[in-house]
Amino acid sequence: MGGVRKDVVLGGLLTIVLAGIVGLALLAKMIRVPYPVVFVLGGVVLALIPGVPTITLDPNLVFLLFLPPLIFGDGWTSDARALVRFRRPILSLSIGLVICTSAVVAFLAHQLIGLPLAVGFVLGGILSPTDAVATDAMTEHAALPKALIAIVGGESLVNDASGLVVYRFAIAALATGTFSLLAASVQFVYVIVAGIAVGLAGAWLLAKLMKLIRRKGLGDPMISVSISLITPFAVYVPADAIGASGVLASLAAGIALSRVPTLFDAESRLQAISVWQLLFFTFNGAAFALIGLQLREIVHGLSRYSVWTLIGWTLAITFTLLLVRFIWGFVALYLPYRLFPEQREGKFSWPGLTIIAFSGLRGIVSLAAALAIPTSLGIVPFPDRDLVQFLTFGVILVTLVGGGLLMPLLVRTLGPHLEGDGAEVERATALARVTTARAGRDRLKALESGLSSPADWEVAGRLEAEYDQRLAHFGAHADGAGSVGADGSDHATEQRLRREAYEAERAALSGLRRAGTIGDDVYRELEWEIDLAEASLGDRLQ
Numbered sequence: 001m002g003g004v005r006k007d008v009v010l011g012g013l014l015t016i017v018l019a020g021i022v023g024l025a026l027l028a029k030m031i032r033v034p035y036p037v038v039f040v041l042g043g044v045v046l047a048l049i050p051g052v053p054t055i056t057l058d059p060n061l062v063f064l065l066f067l068p069p070l071i072f073g074d075g076w077t078s079d080a081r082a083l084v085r086f087r088r089p090i091l092s093l094s095i096g097l098v099i100c101t102s103a104v105v106a107f108l109a110h111q112l113i114g115l116p117l118a119v120g121f122v123l124g125g126i127l128s129p130t131d132a133v134a135t136d137a138m139t140e141h142a143a144l145p146k147a148l149i150a151i152v153g154g155e156s157l158v159n160d161a162s163g164l165v166v167y168r169f170a171i172a173a174l175a176t177g178t179f180s181l182l183a184a185s186v187q188f189v190y191v192i193v194a195g196i197a198v199g200l201a202g203a204w205l206l207a208k209l210m211k212l213i214r215r216k217g218l219g220d221p222m223i224s225v226s227i228s229l230i231t232p233f234a235v236y237v238p239a240d241a242i243g244a245s246g247v248l249a250s251l252a253a254g255i256a257l258s259r260v261p262t263l264f265d266a267e268s269r270l271q272a273i274s275v276w277q278l279l280f281f282t283f284n285g286a287a288f289a290l291i292g293l294q295l296r297e298i299v300h301g302l303s304r305y306s307v308w309t310l311i312g313w314t315l316a317i318t319f320t321l322l323l324v325r326f327i328w329g330f331v332a333l334y335l336p337y338r339l340f341p342e343q344r345e346g347k348f349s350w351p352g353l354t355i356i357a358f359s360g361l362r363g364i365v366s367l368a369a370a371l372a373i374p375t376s377l378g379i380v381p382f383p384d385r386d387l388v389q390f391l392t393f394g395v396i397l398v399t400l401v402g403g404g405l406l407m408p409l410l411v412r413t414l415g416p417h418l419e420g421d422g423a424e425v426e427r428a429t430a431l432a433r434v435t436t437a438r439a440g441r442d443r444l445k446a447l448e449s450g451l452s453s454p455a456d457w458e459v460a461g462r463l464e465a466e467y468d469q470r471l472a473h474f475g476a477h478a479d480g481a482g483s484v485g486a487d488g489s490d491h492a493t494e495q496r497l498r499r500e501a502y503e504a505e506r507a508a509l510s511g512l513r514r515a516g517t518i519g520d521d522v523y524r525e526l527e528w529e530i531d532l533a534e535a536s537l538g539d540r541l542q
Contacts, residue, residue: 020046021285036134036288036363037404040397043292059372064236066287066364067160068250072232073276074132074157075254082150083255089151092332093356094159097325101128102166104324105317109391113313115384118174123388125167126370127321127395131363132156133284134400138361138407148352152359160365161245165191167369175377195245199252202235206253207260214265224268225275231257247365270532287364291396294367298393301386314394318402321395326357351414358410361403362396433474441467502534 024042028035083090102124109120135156165188173179210227213219232250239249257263264272302310334353370392373385444464451457506527513523 016046017286017289018282021282021289024289025281025285032408034137034404034407035285036137036361036400039285039288040292040400043289044295044397045292046289047293047295059368062287062290062364062368062371063240063246064233066283067247067368068232068236069229069279070133070283070287071157071160071247071250072254073280074136074153075251076258076276078153078157078255078258079146079150080255080259082146083154086147086151086154089333090154090158093151093155093328094157095162096332097155097328098128098159098162098166100328101321101324102163104320106170108317108320112316113387115387116174118170119383119388121170122167122174122373123391125163125165125170126366126388126392127317127362128166129159129163129362129365130156130360131365132160133287134361134363134403135359137284138359138404144355144411145352148355152356157251158248160247161192161195162188163365164245164247164369171374174382191243191245192248194242195239195248196252198239198242198244199235199249200256202231202238202249203253203256203260206231206234206257207263210263219265219268221265221268221271224264225272228264228272229275229279288400291364291367291393294371294393298386298389302390305387310390310394314391314398317391318395318398321360321399322357325360326353329353329356354414355410358403358406361399362392363400366392366396431474434471437467437470437474441471499534502530505530 020042021039024038025035028038031038102121105124105127106117106120109115109123110117115123132153135152165184169179169184169187206227210224213223231253235249235253236246240246330353333356334350370389373388374382375385376382441464444460444467448457448460451460509518509523509526509530512518513520518526
């Protein structure tokens with residue numbers, strides 16, 4: 001009976017957490033606040049409710065369950081060309097700033113709190129990497145230049161590896177009492193290079209496997225989507241097993257596979273997008289909610305410190321992280337941008353530098369690293385383990401909540417002063433649409449000589465007319481005219497009328513199912529076709 005009751009309690013808690021994720025996401029949309037802020041605060045509130053079971057988060061489970069798919073997905077959706085283009089500022093932030101931040105936090109914790117210097121470096125390694133998931137959530141709907149988004153996002157993807165290397169060497173130094181700069185440097189290079197190599201090798205093998213499956217006629221959307229879900233774990237685990245960066249392996253695999261256009265057929269691609277979007281939503285919500293739920297466990301054993309002392313230390317470290325980030329950005333990014341204009345690799349104005357400084361959000365990686373600190377070093381307890389974990393949680397909470405609330409305000413205030421690239425991106429997109437539409441129309445014209453009946457010519461002519469319409473519309477965008485005047489009005493009308501027609505199709509389809517004329521299988525197939533047509537309205541008419 002006791003075992004059954006425990007299962008019931010855990011099942012009820014799981015239901016509450018999942019329902020809470022949906023409710024908190026709705027609340028975040030209502031108050032227009034990035035969802036990590038609401039998720040974390042919701043987790044804190046849930047942890048403070050009497051009777052709610054204490055959840056002890058297994059750090060190994062966090063690293064294995066949450067990081068591979070989330071980092072893989074970020075790599076898949078990232079702009080690989082932008083990562084290469086802005087590699088210097090990205091590497092400066094993800095390697096140079098990580099090392100600098102780790103050292104500054106270590107000495108601050110040693111002088112202000114009295115932590116042993118090696119323990120300070122453990123704390124610095126934990127807090128130095130920014131969180132890719134939180135950063136993406138904060139910038140997702142922000143009207144920022146693409147260059148800033150690429151730099152901030154690229155930094156958060158790469159700096160996990162460098163931060164965890166500092167963290168591991170600090171723990172090793174505590175355990176052995178020795179530290180070798182040469183060994184650390186060699187290990188650092190190995191972790192990065194080997195991690196990327198494993199990711200690229202895994203991506204190559206997967207691409208070969210997918211092509212073989214399709215060539216043998218065994219392709220199936222469910223199989224394809226399932227393989228895509230397995231991939232991040234398939235590269236993360238072996239990379240981690242050989243001491244390399246599983247994070248970089250997942251990232252490299254995601255980027256590489258996103259560049260293989262023949263990996264999926266159209267139907268598999270549509271289903272994969274839906275599945276991955278649901279996965280991201282659930283995992284992101286669970287990850288940030290679990291951060292908040294750790295509060296009760298983390299504060300256990302800190303009664304020797306006053307609340308105000310802990311809050312003061314947390315705010316001091318958070319402010320230091322922001323200050324170091326701003327100074328590093330000024331010295332390493334802003335000054336070169338101004339002094340060497342011929343080598344510009346980003347739009348580093350003062351407003352842009354401020355956005356970069358405030359985008360240093362900490363999240364699930366830092367929390368998992370803090371929880372993974374060993375309880376002892378041989379027979380000696382790990383010094384100040386509970387304090388390091390609390391400070392990590394406090395910094396995560398302050399950066400997520402503070403950054404989440406300040407970012408929209410900063411974007412609204414500084415946005416007009418940022419060097420935007422929206423018009424350039426819009427024209428490039430329109431030009432790509434013109435090129436692809438022209439290719440489709442020209443292919444149809446080339447096939448005309450092989451058509452054998454008036455009906456074939458009629459169909460081809462109708463399709464060519466649709467392509468001509470797209471060329472005229474997107475050609476205006478490519479020339480800089482945009483969708484203004486009659487062109488924009490006409491297409492807005494077409495979009496509205498098409499949606500009305502699709503709604504009528506759905507209503508008629510529902511009537512056929514209610515009357516028993518068609519079964520659910522036919523209904524779902526035709527409904528999917530209507531949904532697909534309506535979903536493509538934006539692509540065809542924007």
